[in-house]
Amino acid sequence: MTTKIITLIVLVCAYSFVYAQKGNVWNLKKCAVVLTYDDALNEDIDNVAPALDSLGLKGTFYLSNYTGTLDTRMDAWKKIGANGHELGNHTYYHPCLGNLPGRGFVTAEKDLSRYAIQRIDEEIHMMNTLLKAFDGKDKRSFAYPCGDVKIGDSAYLDPLRKEFTGARGTQPEMPQIQHVDLYNIGCYGINGQTGAELIALVKKAVDAGSLLVFLFHGVGGGHSLNVSLEAHSQLLHFLKQHEKEIWIAPMTEVASYIRQYQSQTK
Structure with a gap:
C-alpha cells in the first residue's frame, strides 16, 4: 500500500469522525437548551x-x-426540587452594583459595591445551606444577580468555585461547547418576545450546534421583565416536539457535561 493511499485513508477516517460528531456533541443531540428562571417569583411556582x-x-x-417566597412558600419550592428541577443559588439578598447607570433600584443595604468579598461569599454559602435543606443536594449552579461578577477588580465567586458546577452571567451569546466559560455562562434575557421569536433562538442554536440559555423573570406577570404565558407555552411545546435533537436539561447537569467534555478535549 502506497504512502498516498495510506494518507488518503487516514484523511477519510478523520473526516468521517468529524462529520459523525458534528452537531452531536451535546449529549448526542444537536444543541443544548437550558431554561432558567430568576428571583423565586410566585409565578415560577404557579405558572x-x-x-x-x-x-x-x-x-x-x-x-x-x-x-x-423562600419564607412564605417553602413547601412549594421543596416540591419543585423533588420533581427534578434545579434549585440554583442567586444569593439570599440579591445585591447588585448600585454605582452603575440605571441602578436606581439598588438600595444602600443591598449595594454590592459596598460589600466586602467575605460578606458576599458568606451570603452565597448561607444560601447553599438553605437550598440543601430544601432539596438535600450538594450539586448546583449559581447565577450572578444583575450579571455583576466583580466587586472592584475582584471576581467574588472565585473563592467558592468548587461549590458550584458553573455560574450564569447575563451576556447574550450562544457558545460552542469548547468555548463555554463555565463561570460566566451567557444567556438571552427575555422580555416581551413572542413565541415565534423564542423559537427562532432555538432554531439558531440547532443550526449552530451551540448552547442556548434562556433567562426568564416574570412569566405571565410578577416582574417588570415579563413574557406572556402563551409565548412561554409555545416555546416549551416546540422544545418538547424536538427533544430528539435538542438536549433540554437543568444548568448543573449541562455544566457538568461541559466540564467533562472540555477536560477530555484539552
Whole structure:
C-alpha cells in the first residue's frame, strides 16, 4: 500500500469522525437548551413549574429571597426540587452594583459595591445551606444577580468555585461547547418576545450546534421583565416536539457535561 493511499485513508477516517460528531456533541443531540428562571417569583411556582411538569421538561430556578417566597412558600419550592428541577443559588439578598447607570433600584443595604468579598461569599454559602435543606443536594449552579461578577477588580465567586458546577452571567451569546466559560455562562434575557421569536433562538442554536440559555423573570406577570404565558407555552411545546435533537436539561447537569467534555478535549 502506497504512502498516498495510506494518507488518503487516514484523511477519510478523520473526516468521517468529524462529520459523525458534528452537531452531536451535546449529549448526542444537536444543541443544548437550558431554561432558567430568576428571583423565586410566585409565578415560577404557579405558572412555570406546572407548565414544565406537564411536558416532562426540567428547568433551573435561581432562588433568592428577593420576593419573600423562600419564607412564605417553602413547601412549594421543596416540591419543585423533588420533581427534578434545579434549585440554583442567586444569593439570599440579591445585591447588585448600585454605582452603575440605571441602578436606581439598588438600595444602600443591598449595594454590592459596598460589600466586602467575605460578606458576599458568606451570603452565597448561607444560601447553599438553605437550598440543601430544601432539596438535600450538594450539586448546583449559581447565577450572578444583575450579571455583576466583580466587586472592584475582584471576581467574588472565585473563592467558592468548587461549590458550584458553573455560574450564569447575563451576556447574550450562544457558545460552542469548547468555548463555554463555565463561570460566566451567557444567556438571552427575555422580555416581551413572542413565541415565534423564542423559537427562532432555538432554531439558531440547532443550526449552530451551540448552547442556548434562556433567562426568564416574570412569566405571565410578577416582574417588570415579563413574557406572556402563551409565548412561554409555545416555546416549551416546540422544545418538547424536538427533544430528539435538542438536549433540554437543568444548568448543573449541562455544566457538568461541559466540564467533562472540555477536560477530555484539552
